[in-house]
Amino acid sequence: MSHNEKPITSLDKRLDDNSEDAWVSVIQKMDEAYADLVHYQVEIEEKNVELEENKLFFDSIESSMSDVLIVCDHNGCIQRINRALETLTGRSAESLVGINFTDLIDQRYLQKVDSFLTQVRVQSIRDCELELIGVEGAVPLSMNCSPRKNHRGRLVGMVLIGRPLGELQKAYIELNNTHAELKLAQERLVQSEKMASLGRLVAGVAHELNNPISFVYGNMHALQRYTERLSVYFDAINEGESRESLKLMRQQLRLDKVIRDLNSLVDGTMEGADRVKEIVNDLRQFSSTQESEKTLFDLTHVIRTALHWIIKESKQDVDVVAVIPDGLKAFGHSGQIHQVVVNLIQNAVDAMIDSKVKRLSLNASHIGDKIEFHVSDTGPGVSEENLSRLFDPFFTTKPVGQGTGLGLSISYGIVSEHEGKLEIRNQSSGGVCASLVLLAENPENV
Ligand SMILES: Nc1ncnc2c1ncn2[C@@H]1O[C@H](COP(=O)(O)OP(=O)(O)OP(=O)(O)O)[C@@H](O)[C@H]1O
Ligand SMILES: [Mg+2]
Structure with missing residues (x-):
């Protein structure tokens, strides 16, 4: 025993026993803490794997979206975008994050988007048409904008989702043009069908009318000739011609036949005129617009x-x-x-x-x-x-x-x-x- 070593007393012994117990309990606690740590570590690792999987899942969704996605903070600074926006702008995510989203919008629409941050506080914005500055020029988009809030419900930014209208609009315009062309062609065809029917009708009517009209003409010519003969005869009477010469004249002018024919000539002319009237009446009936009942x-x-x-x-x-x-x-x-x-x-x-x-x-x-x-x-x-x-x-x-x-x-x-x-x-x-x-x-x- 060295000079500074003390002899072990019973008190010391008790103290020793106590500290040994204390050590044991400390070691036990440390063991427990270590076991807990290991447990937490396993849990954290599991959570990490889960998080990683979720991240991959969301990344895959984001990158397969054909619509462009822009997440901004409450100042409009871009925090996150998807691959569709990278493709459309020809810029990498790194170069886009941090800039203001309005830098991507065509100047003509700046006024519209300037109010997005104010509007979105009140309600979401739907189908707002604007143009984005794309790598190959302006790209028309239909933009939806929703507020992004934190867990306390405070507005921390907004999410913009834009659907490219280019193809849709082009197809729509083409469809519209084709429709207009078709309508025009249809109108022309209907018109030409009308003209064809009208042509047939007019040709038919012309034929129909020709017949009675030539009939009437023939009769009128005969009546004209008869009138001349009758006037010659009446002039002779007025001039006091003798009975004998009048009789001779009557024979020469074949007035008996003229007088016999007069009635049938008038009747024939009337018949022809009636036929013309009938054809015109038919024609009136054939124009269907005149008929309602x-x-x-x-x-x-x-x-x-x-x-x-x-x-x-x-x-x-x-x-x-x-x-x-x-x-x-x-x-x-x-x-x-x-x-x-x-x-x-x-x-x-x-x-x-x-x-x-x-x-x-x-x-x-x-x-x-x-x-x-x-x-x-x-x-x-x-x-x-x-x-x-x-x-x-x-x-x-x-x-x-x-x-x-x-x-x-x-x-x-x-x-x-x-x-x-x-x-x-x-x-x-x-x-x-x-x-x-x-x-x-x-x-x-x-
Ligand atoms: N009697 C028929 N014998 C043979 N084919 C016929 C006969 N009737 C109609 N068709 C056929 O039907 C088609 C359509 O007839 P539709 O009357 O609708 O038009 P279209 O006669 O061709 O023209 P549009 O009537 O304007 O002069 C004709 O082109 C023809 O091919
Ligand atoms: Mg036909």
């Missing part, structure tokens, strides 16, 4: 007139077999039905242009409360693939300028509006049979 009309007359005009106009030598009973009445607008009948007959005649046998058969009959009218031809018929397209507007197999392809489509509309039926089918014997069914009476009276 559907009525019972003379379908026989409509069919016969249509046939008459088309055959007169046609340059083909068509053999017509028509079984159309007198006085068939149908319910509707005679002018519109005339248009349908003309188109069916015209189509049949047109179809036979290259046929050896050109036979046009028309058949009309009253069956129950309906009138059926069939037009058959000896043309080539309609191919299987075209059958379903016949009523499509603008479907035509005729050369440009000869058919608008609107005839059957317009007819179908008219017939449907008349609660009727219009069908086109190939006949087993060849050629086409077009069938029109109309109401024979006003349905309200049935």
